[in-house]
Amino acid sequence: MSTTQAEILVSGKPGSGPGLALSAPISFWGGVDPKTGCIADVRHPEHGLSIAGCVLFLPGTIGSSSASAVLMELVHNGRAPAALVLHEPDAILLLGLIVAREMGWDTPLALRLDRNRFGAFAGRQVTVEADGRLS
């Protein structure tokens, strides 16, 4: 299988899981249940799916200033994605990983990759290496 090199936004623990590519931007606050990792926004196309343990591909994020709190809470509850792959960095969301790492908790990697390349990973098992390689 071929590998893709992505840029590391926030370093973290390598991981693998099913590739879940969201088809619309999401607001973590109000959009993801911090206790379960389920997509709670009823207007979101992937409403009801869980992001926990997935390699999550985000085409865009809707900035709420509490997105970081939700992502950190997911990490704390063991319901975070195995890795996050963003089309564009979202400093508020990724702050949740930075703070969780400061707390000494295991945090997933966050990578940057053009959303046109998400399709190759959606729906299959994806492995993310510590150096930012996806396969």
Place this chain on the structure above:
Amino acid sequence: MSLALTPEERAIATGEAGEGAAMAMRIVAESAKLLGAPRLIPIASAHIDGALYHGDSGTLFAERLVEGGARVAVRATLNVGALDLMGCSRVRLEEPARGMARRMMEAYRKLGCEQNWTCAPYQAGHRPAAGTDVAWGESNAVAFCNSVLGARTNRYGDFLDIACAIAGRAPDYGLHRPENRRATLVFDVSNLPAKFLKSEIAWPILGNLYGREVGNAVGVMAGVPGHPGEDALKAFGAAAASSGAVGLFHIADVTPEAPTLAVALGGLEPQATIRVTPQMVADARRSLSTAASDDRIDAVAIGSPHLSLAEFDRLEALINGRRLRVPIYACTGRHVVWELDRQQRRTALETAGVVVVVDTCVVVTPILPDKPDGVLMTNSGKFAHYAPGNTGYAVIYGSLADCVESAAIGKPILTDFA
């Protein structure tokens, strides 16, 4: 461009001033790297939105800072928490969340933050001077601070706000830089009837529309006939910052960085002009209501942002000694409640059927009765935006006068306007 820290900043980040200060400095520096900021800049004050309980991890973070000996380096006021510490209203948050929310509020106190617990700190004596750099959280406070006070802040999210307050620094980025504060869009309201523009209801509705039309760009409103008053600008900013990611707006001849339309635009042509029509206003007003019908209400909520003393004056005048059939939840800060109590006005309000909510508000914590098909009437563009998702209540949007009249007779009254 990569981030360059000063020798002092690097020393703090490696623990010279204690582990709490180090953690805060590293968080600010990591955020600066993600944002592409070249350096950190000193800040004069902070307003902290991070003390609202979303889960245990936020409490553990604040307590870790306390254990590490951290203290805020600049004046830091606190936004609402999840509890009414003054005990004016009953918050239905159950244990263990209740205990964790209380521990979180306590940790922020120990970090040296002022116990204001208000989303309108700018009406509780925290007013940074024009041109100063600050790190504020809470979207309405950010909009007011930038736009009405002319101080400079980005929209600081949870954790970064307190980290900046402890470090006394913020990433040099975004709205801290003068070149990013220039308006590129014109939001022209000169085609709207003067009677509407002078009404109290105009401001939250125009704010909602502005937020959706302008989003995170910087715009300037043109065609406003004179200064509408600070509470109107407060309502406008709150509505705009909840329907769009508005951090800074200008109003020609009203706000400090817009002495004229041309100055707000930096002498350049706007990229676009949005000409607001009466139809757009009518649509925006309709979009603020979500209730299927206008035949009943279960509660009225006002005070997002928190009510000022002047707004309580108006509430009392509108109630005019009547006993309300439907409760009015009036959210405010202790800076106003102390004044109401000093003037012995709160008891009469409560006897009439007003529930004074202090230190928090009805959309961030469970206060309204649990009612699956409940209908809430409000004059706040921000409550109208968040109440359906956060409380389960459907919303009817109306002016303050209509809200009070509806509460008094027990069913919704909606006055046509313009």
